[in-house]
Amino acid sequence: MNCYICNASATLRQTTNDYEVIDCAACDRYKIAKLLISIMSGRKFDPDQMRKILNARRKKLTATQPEPFIETWDEDYLVK
Ligand SMILES: [Zn+2]
DSSP states (O other), X not given: OBOTTTOSBEEEEEEOSSEEEEEETTTXXXXXXXXXXXXXXXXXXXXXXXXXXXXXXXXXXXXXXXSOEEOGGGGGGEEO
């Protein structure tokens, strides 16, 4: 598979009904909502901007939320 942020080759580490956990060499590990994936429809994130957002979220992780989460409302960051 390819990373949802930078399109590089990435590993799907976990998948559930609600989200996927992706390992990307460039973006590191993150979680992304399946609903967001379904509405991306070809639109892309700005990789530099999303990596900054993920790094900020990584500072607030907990044992129950071990990966930064790209949630459905992060659709606002998709480049039109
Ligand atoms: Zn990536």
